[in-house]
Amino acid sequence: MEGVDHLAFERNKAQFDVDEMKIVWAGSREDFELSDRISRLVASDPVFRKDDRAALGRKELFKNTLRKAAHAWKRVIELRLSGEFSALEPEAYKLRAFVDQPAFTDLHWGMFVPAIQGQGTDEQQQKWLPLAYRMQIIGCYAQTELGHGSNVQGLETTATFDPKTDEFVIHSPTLTSSKWWPGGLGKVSTHAVVYARLIIDGQDYGVHGFIVQLRSLDDHLPLPGITIGDIGMKFGNAAYNTMDNGVLTFDHVRIPRNQMLMRVSQVTREGKYVHSNVPRQLVYGTMVYVRQKIVADASVALSRAVCIATRYSAVRRQFGSHNGGLETQVIDYKTQQSRLFPLLASAYAFRFVGEWLLWLYTDVTERLKAKDFSTLPEAHACTAGLKSLTTTATADGIEECRKLCGGHGYLCSSGLPELFAVYVPACTYEGDNIVLLLQVARHLVKTVSQLSTGNKPVGTTAYMARLEQLLQYHSDVKKAEDWLKPNVVLEAFEARAARMCVACAQNLSKFSNPEEGFQELAADLVEAAVAHCQLIVVSNVYALSLLHKHLGDFISTGCIDPKQGSLANEQLRNLYSQVRPNAVALVDAYNYTDHYLGSILGRYDGNVYPKLYEEAWKDPLNDSIVPDGFKEYIQPLLKQQLRNARL
Ligand SMILES: CCCCCCCC/C=C\CCCCCCCCCCCCC/C=C/C(=O)SCCNC(=O)CCNC(=O)[C@H](O)C(C)(C)COP(=O)(O)OP(=O)(O)OC[C@H]1O[C@@H](n2cnc3c(N)ncnc32)[C@H](O)[C@@H]1OP(=O)(O)O
Numbered sequence: 001m002e003g004v005d006h007l008a009f010e011r012n013k014a015q016f017d018v019d020e021m022k023i024v025w026a027g028s029r030e031d032f033e034l035s036d037r038i039s040r041l042v043a044s045d046p047v048f049r050k051d052d053r054a055a056l057g058r059k060e061l062f063k064n065t066l067r068k069a070a071h072a073w074k075r076v077i078e079l080r081l082s083g084e085f086s087a088l089e090p091e092a093y094k095l096r097a098f099v100d101q102p103a104f105t106d107l108h109w110g111m112f113v114p115a116i117q118g119q120g121t122d123e124q125q126q127k128w129l130p131l132a133y134r135m136q137i138i139g140c141y142a143q144t145e146l147g148h149g150s151n152v153q154g155l156e157t158t159a160t161f162d163p164k165t166d167e168f169v170i171h172s173p174t175l176t177s178s179k180w181w182p183g184g185l186g187k188v189s190t191h192a193v194v195y196a197r198l199i200i201d202g203q204d205y206g207v208h209g210f211i212v213q214l215r216s217l218d219d220h221l222p223l224p225g226i227t228i229g230d231i232g233m234k235f236g237n238a239a240y241n242t243m244d245n246g247v248l249t250f251d252h253v254r255i256p257r258n259q260m261l262m263r264v265s266q267v268t269r270e271g272k273y274v275h276s277n278v279p280r281q282l283v284y285g286t287m288v289y290v291r292q293k294i295v296a297d298a299s300v301a302l303s304r305a306v307c308i309a310t311r312y313s314a315v316r317r318q319f320g321s322h323n324g325g326l327e328t329q330v331i332d333y334k335t336q337q338s339r340l341f342p343l344l345a346s347a348y349a350f351r352f353v354g355e356w357l358l359w360l361y362t363d364v365t366e367r368l369k370a371k372d373f374s375t376l377p378e379a380h381a382c383t384a385g386l387k388s389l390t391t392t393a394t395a396d397g398i399e400e401c402r403k404l405c406g407g408h409g410y411l412c413s414s415g416l417p418e419l420f421a422v423y424v425p426a427c428t429y430e431g432d433n434i435v436l437l438l439q440v441a442r443h444l445v446k447t448v449s450q451l452s453t454g455n456k457p458v459g460t461t462a463y464m465a466r467l468e469q470l471l472q473y474h475s476d477v478k479k480a481e482d483w484l485k486p487n488v489v490l491e492a493f494e495a496r497a498a499r500m501c502v503a504c505a506q507n508l509s510k511f512s513n514p515e516e517g518f519q520e521l522a523a524d525l526v527e528a529a530v531a532h533c534q535l536i537v538v539s540n541v542y543a544l545s546l547l548h549k550h551l552g553d554f555i556s557t558g559c560i561d562p563k564q565g566s567l568a569n570e571q572l573r574n575l576y577s578q579v580r581p582n583a584v585a586l587v588d589a590y591n592y593t594d595h596y597l598g599s600i601l602g603r604y605d606g607n608v609y610p611k612l613y614e615e616a617w618k619d620p621l622n623d624s625i626v627p628d629g630f631k632e633y634i635q636p637l638l639k640q641q642l643r644n645a646r647l
């Protein structure tokens with residue numbers, strides 16, 4: 001049987017309506033139709049070809065990115081995917097997603113524009129946004145420096161107010177204050193939102209955002225006092241090297257006072273600092289916005305990897321042939337199922353949790369407009385925690401999918417090495433995942449400590465209100481099927497998270513200096529934060545494989561006993577058997593084109609071996625039969641061996 005027939009056979013086994021599931025995955029029929037239309041449009045456009053990326057050098061790769069971005073922008077205008085004075089339409093975002101190549105446009109639309117929208121005054125928005133919307137200026141987000149990324153309060157770039165000229169002087173006082181990493185900065189951006197310490201009359205008012213022009217709009221040369229370049233090759237060959245992450249230093253660069261983003265705080269003509277009656281953390285608002293977007297995107301990256309690994313596992317056969325019959329499909333091995341199916345479930349779970357987080361984010365944004373800041377800590381904790389949880393699981397999941405594809409998974413033509421290399425920095429950018437979990441832990445410990453003062457926990461920490469009950473809880477699971485009841489699973493997760501948080505809070509109270517205690521117990525705090533974030537995912541969807549993976553937590557906190565742990569495992573095995581006939585159909589429901597998947601192993605038609613064989617011959621090394629360098633380096637060796645043999 002050929003790979004093609006394997007997948008057709010698998011598709012016939014499905015026990016649900018794949019077309020209906022496609023709508024569920026997309027979110028609505030309208031979203032499905034939009035994704036379907038845009039993905040086909042991209043796949044059929046030769047400019048958006050991407051199968052040649054792995055063999056391109058950095059310069060060609062970068063120029064190819066500029067070409068794609070310019071072509072994409074042309075399509076956006078032709079298809080009217082962008083309103084003259086409005087932000088991009090969802091179609092444009094879909095186009096970017098299916099073009100599938102990181103570019104300066106991500107930072108322009110994803111951070112520069114949102115920073116002005118969120119932190120600029122109405123007047124500043126009126127001035128800058130129309131230019132940005134038409135891409136007559138191109139911006140980036142210049143926050144991180146050589147010496148500080150996680151610790152935003154530690155940034156060193158200064159913006160000193162000069163009352164004589166009504167300007168700020170932007171300066172990089174040290175080597176470590178060089179801006180380092182911003183995407184789009186290295187070669188493209190004309191402008192940046194630069195984060196710098198505001199200094200007025202010798203006093204330091206902390207980090208604020210400033211709009212700074214970097215390059216001439218005529219000849220693209222850096223403006224006086226500005227030094228810019230690319231920071232160099234990054235992990236993976238093509239991957240994130242399509243992006244010009246940059247370095248930037250300022251030598252006393254002057255900008256008008258009205259280019260400080262002044263929605264949260266202002267500097268008057270007289271040099272008076274005025275802080276509006278809003279939390280200072282609103283300056284971090286762009287990061288919260290992007291963290292939410294990253295969570296929404298995690299399911300996309302993970303589902304791509306799972307789609308490739310599932311289809312290939314159905315095509316691939318090893319061992320088990322009797323009397324010359326077919327060997328076993330590797331998807332039928334229980335070990336393969338126990339590694340693959342939880343990832344398949346996670347991709348769906350992250351899809352739903354991403355939707356939920358979008359709802360939470362939209363809600364907090366509406367409240368902020370009405371000057372209600374009460375849910376900001378919850379929004380910060382949820383975006384930070386779920387960004388950390390989903391990106392870690394997705395990066396690990398992509399790598400696991402590569403291993404699930406055996407040797408062929410290591411080939412670039414499997415699509416998996418590049419997917420991993422592009423995705424893995426998501427664990428670091430927009431907040432290192434451990435640093436973000438510590439922010440969640442801080443929120444949890446605060447919630448626990450406020451319980452005694454009668455403060456009612458809300459949102460995702462509402463379960464803490466039942467602390468007494470959760471501390472007494474012991475699961476009453478008696479048979480494997482009991483683990484199928486959502487409430488049974490949810491209570492176990494709540495009790496585990498609550499107990500881990502309370503244990504941390506109790507241990508912290510033993511320290512006279514809370515900050516010292518927090519440092520000392522950081523590893524436990526991170527685990528408690530993970531337990532809480534997993535609970536958020538579980539309360540939105542699924543769970544048993546997580547329970548099995550973290551069985552130690554559940555048993556050591558006394559929520560369940562070892563017998564109940566093995567019943568969960570038994571139930572998990574039953575579930576794998578139920579997923580098995582539906583696996584290929586479940587990944588078909590993502591509705592990904594072969595262009596988007598970019599993988600021979602994950603081809604929709606399953607025609608893996610002939611295409612792998614064909615692809616190998618396209619490698620530049622196979623352009624000549626005898627390799628370049630043979631005469632200089634190989635032939636002399638061979639001749640020498642011949643001489644030695646004669647001796
Ligand atoms: C080629 C094809 C092209 C196609 C083109 C098509 C055309 C275009 C079409 C479409 C384009 C589409 C575009 C797509 C958009 C895609 C977007 C995605 C882009 C992703 C790219 C990402 C690139 C990466 C960027 C970056 O990394 S930017 C830098 C990010 N940096 C960080 O995240 C730093 C992390 N550190 C911090 O956030 C903070 O320093 C901290 C760790 C939170 C600590 O801050 P600190 O002030 O020290 O606070 P604390 O003292 O710890 O806490 C005090 C207090 O504040 C609360 N807090 C902290 N943060 C927040 C917050 N954010 N909000 C609210 N509250 C906060 C904290 O809880 C404490 O509260 P309490 O006092 O109450 O305890």
Ligand SMILES: Cc1cc2nc3c(=O)[nH]c(=O)nc-3n(C[C@H](O)[C@H](O)[C@H](O)COP(=O)(O)OP(=O)(O)OC[C@H]3O[C@@H](n4cnc5c(N)ncnc54)[C@H](O)[C@@H]3O)c2cc1C
Nearest residue numbers: 141142143144148149150181182183425428429430431434
């Ligand atoms: C591909 C990519 C694109 C990027 N794009 C941009 C951009 O467009 N604009 C921009 O401004 N920045 C950008 N960044 C920078 C990014 O935001 C930072 O790298 C990130 O916030 C992490 O900060 P750091 O590099 O200072 O890590 P560090 O904080 O130096 O982390 C190093 C190690 O220290 C640990 N650590 C740090 N602090 C603590 C703590 N308090 N407790 C325990 N452990 C700790 C971390 O967990 C990590 O293991 C980008 C980075 C990458 C990789």
